[in-house]
Amino acid sequence: MKLLPGFQAEYKKRHNEIWPELSKLLSDRGIYDYSIFLDEETLILFAIQKVRPGANLESLTEEPILRKWWKYMSDIMETNPDNSPVEKPLKKVFHME
16 A cells, blocks of 8 residues: 555554544454554555454455545545555565464
């Protein structure tokens, strides 16, 4: 994902005030650990989610509260026409347990 220039503080503020109903939805769907990192030079956002076995994330993007969050965030991020964040999958090149 990518942040628009000048919105680093606003992005952090909005996430510090994440809506309780959105947190509950993510938790109820099996996301139990979620972090977002920002590369301040490129404004690229990198998210890591830990998900419980058997979690149902398939229809998460159809949830009204998530779509409302996307719209709320669309003025400070690169987004698709449906307001979802522009995302690029990353190739895993290393993992250590």
